[in-house]
Amino acid sequence: MLKHDSKTPFAELNTSEDEPIIEIQNVTKTFGDVYAVDDVSLKIYQGEFFSLLGASGCGKTTLLRLLAGFETPTAGRILLDGQDVTHLPPYERPLNIMLQSYALFPHMSVADNIAFGLKQENMPKAQRVERVNEMMQLVQIEKLANRKPHQLSGGQKQRVALARSLAKHPKILLLDEPLGALDKKLREETQFELVNIQERLGITFIIVTHDQEEAMTMSSRIALLRDGRVSQVDTPRRLYEYPSTRYSASFIGSINLFEGTVVSQQDDQVLIDSEEAGGQLRVRHSQPLVAGMDVTVAVRPEKVRVTEGAEQEPNHVQGIIKEIAYLGDVSIYHVDLPTGKRIQFTQSNIQALAEQPLTWEERVCLSWQANSCSILVE
């Protein structure tokens, strides 16, 4: 079973030889002249916690609805467990969906809400009662069994909706902004619970979210969507550490971007001329690049270190500290380079206490390693 990224990396659990449980093949969905989903191809594997992430209107919900069978693609195919389900109605697909509204039946108790789908498929009563109890235990709402939805808090409703969606033991659960209705604190607590439940059951979860932190915390992999297309699909760690497009680099976290031109490439070491950086940059990059090509070098603020000397080496810049934001555990420093470019670096405040604290208008030498930055070509 696939585990959460922080525990077991995706690459160790799935190889290209594994059969995907979901295969989206060149799927397009148009509404009039709007391309809500535009030639998307994705493979999702058994036991993954997979997020569809992106800004409002990027096509996440449409893609989820296509998987659920509420929409039919304009072009392309969807395979679930190897079977072409492109034209199958929702109830014939081996999946369930948990809607953002939770859609609980207001006149039914919690237990009856959870039992509803099981009753519809004529599960014998004794088995049904056992399954409902098992589900209530799983999401820790046993004490609420007889309450009606209007007697529940937002977080409790979310649990009932989750229990109801899981009761039929679907192979795949689609969740549309599952934590959207919860306040920030409850949301954060529930993220871990949701991952634990998913891991325990081994069900493939596909969630739609616009919240990058949520996607980073919970997912085994994330598909970052932009204007109906996939910008990048990767593990949270790789998406953050090695973004492959300018869009993914700036969508997740803060990043420094330097425009430049490729000078040379030797093995995996690329030299780049960057006027913005005021010199040459060295980046580890294994894909072949051509001299003269325009690229962007991306480096995260926490990869930038304060150094002394060796300014002639690549990946060294000097500048003046213009802004300092104190965030408790770390501080963010904004530095103006002589080229006019402003960059950011972060420093842990434990480190800052141990050393001479940095201050406004101070001149600093900064550097980073060739394997701590990446090259973006799109």
Ligand code: ATP
């Ligand atoms: P949000 O986070 O705001 O829910 P989203 O990423 O889920 O956004 P979608 O709801 O999938 O985005 O919409 C993608 C695009 O398709 C948008 O431009 C939207 O206006 C359009 N769209 C979605 N559904 C329809 C529809 N039924 N008719 C016409 N246009 C639609």
